[in-house]
Amino acid sequence: MENEQFGPPAAEQIYTLNLGPQHPSTHGVLRILLDLDGEFIVKADPIIGYGHRGHEKMGENRLYRQFLPNTSRMDYLSGMLYNHGFVLAVEKLAGIDVPERARYIRVIASELNRISSHLLWFGTYLLDLGGFTPFLYAFDDREQILDILDRVSGSRLTYAYCRFGGVTRDVDAGFVDMTRAFLKRMEGRWADYENLVTKNIIFIKRTKDIGVIDRELARQYGVTGPNLRACGVRFDVRKAEPYEIYDRFDFEVPVCFNGDALDRYKVRFLEMLQSCRIIDQALDHLPQGPFQTEKIPLKIKPPKGEVYFPFESARGLTAYYLVSDGGTNPYRCHIRVPSFGNLNVINDVLPDTLIADAISILGSMDVIIPEIDR
Amino acid sequence: MKADEMEKALREEFPGALFAVDESGRNGVRYSVLIALSGMRKAAQILNAAGFFLETITALDFSDTFELVYHFNCYEPKSRIALRALCGKDQTPSSLVDTFRGAGWLEREVHDFFGISFSGNPDMRSLLLPEDADYHPLLKSFGKSGDSHKREDIYGK
Amino acid sequence: MDEKVRQRGPGEPAIQFALLDDMLNLARANSLWPMTFGLACCAIEMMAAGAARFDLDRIGAGVFRPSPRQSDVMIVAGTISRKMAPAVQMLWDQMPNPKWCIAMGNCAISGGPFEYEGQYAIVPGAHLIIPVDIVIPGCPPRPEALIQGLLALEDKITRGEDRNLLRRFRRVRKEGSQ
Ligand code: SF4
16 A cells, blocks of 8 residues: 555554444444554454343243244344244244234234334444434434334334234234325335435445445355345345245345445335335235134244244344254254344455445444344 | 255265255255265365355254254255254364355354364354353253253154 | 512522532533443434434433543443443443443343343343443333433432432422432
8 A cells, every 4th residue: 555645654564453342333332353554454353242142042941932022132123023033933843823914914014124124224324424314314214113013012122023823912003004104204205315315425425336245255255135135136035935925925126236335225225115015015905804823822832843944134134043852942042143144244345445434334234233142 | 946956966975965855945944964074065165166155054962962054045046955964072073164254253153152163264262252251151061951852852863 | 588589489599509519510410421332222222312203412411422531421221241341341431520320221230131040141230340320121211211311310410419409300209219
């Protein structure tokens, strides 16, 4: 990195910067050891585990039902999706039937949660880049979703709404109206966001061609979700291995091809529109009927065996790997988390970028640290 | 389908391997292959060449042995392949980090939780636990946990 | 006494001859600068409290500072893992006096859902490593709860340690309870 104008530096020196674990842009408790050559990063070594809470061990010594609330605390931004995945995994393992109405309600709740997760990412990412206004806008919209979910599940963030064999509470007409009103409101908002952010030249300059991940690198590290779709791979678990009733809806999987921070932004943005489409269709077809299967025992005892249940959380391919020994607790409860690969890849992305861009890249990856640490 | 091609290739490479096929993917995994621990690197190379990615590595702690489970997937519908290998309590499996760069962290995690160290991984610091941790929490002998079983109790012979 | 003054009710005179401490406490209480410091899920609710709908600025506590050296209240929002505990302690030590600590959420109070016999991963309660002034229960507490907690802290600060000369807010408090 020799500078022609000023000649070589007096002394070549690599120095180490400790970013985190308390740093406003690390979104949780991530620590990165950066070796710097001037403004450029030579080597990045993320140190994780500052949010390790022992979820997997808890999975082993709790009943299936007792572990359910834990799932939404792993990735607290998309807690409903994690909930949903876990009940599906256990239902598959134990062979529990779910009424149609409950399936639709779950999908609506999950997709609402996906939008709220992306909105929060949208706000905080722009906050990292120095724009405070979108943060307030995004949180305002997000509150609308939280109101809806709060109404049915009783919680704003960490839900335990999906239960084995159904959901805890039925939705009423008010829920449907609120959701429709939200969709209507967002129609106008997308255009606002587009004008305010997507076309903003400062934003584009800070994200275009920054932190490029190509397909091969993404595959090497097991990157999934919007980060993968931003490098041109049309892979979404909702399409590839349709779980629940996702095969009944008409939606697209948006992809972009450059793999830079701007594309990751675009993919998430388009994904929110698709989620709105799914919700709209699900509301149209919401059937009447029971919302719960009767007589699910308190202590579920699935037969011996195992299940690996993949689903698409807001951050990518997530999977529960449950091994049952026929008892009331899982013998092993492993969770494949998407942020793991998505963070791991910055080992190779950060070198040779400017430290100011590192913040932008990190923000654009949308990692949730307690999910990695579990 | 890549997964079917891989099945053939793996059958050729490992004649003694045990295959569990699940066409419908009921358990999320299409082909589950139990191979010898020493063959893992070779198998991973085959999958790598075909464009698979490594989803996760985990281990199961049985009273008689560990079992390592590697889940691979490619960007096609329903083509997940699980490679499994028994790993004795004092064996050191070899690392996949030169095949899949993302394997390094996954192996460090397994090392944290089970104390299995991988030979060939240049960086075996603890990942999730504190640096000075000398315990392996997911072992059945650690802390409060359910009974430990033999492998055959769950999976049969 | 002047009629106007009498209308203000007892205990709130128009002119106050306060000790300097009390004046300072009044100033401190109404411009709390929390530290931007999220550990887990509860941090999201802390952010929500600072954003559009709940707007912590209304009570003068919306200036989140990224550095411990500029802040005077630490909101421990989330689970303190064993690995994180030394860092939390160090951050607390770096904050200049006077400083206060709010334990937000069950995890910071007592370990919450992660405390059970034989757990290995977390420190069950912020009070084990730093002095805590206010606890806000909930998993996660709603933003309203955080606001109430901050108001309670303001109350506590304006009251000083043992004097009760100056109180801007007089909230209903049951006899004998905190
Ligand atoms: S109290 Fe609940 S919401 Fe808060 S950090 Fe702990 S688990 Fe998360």
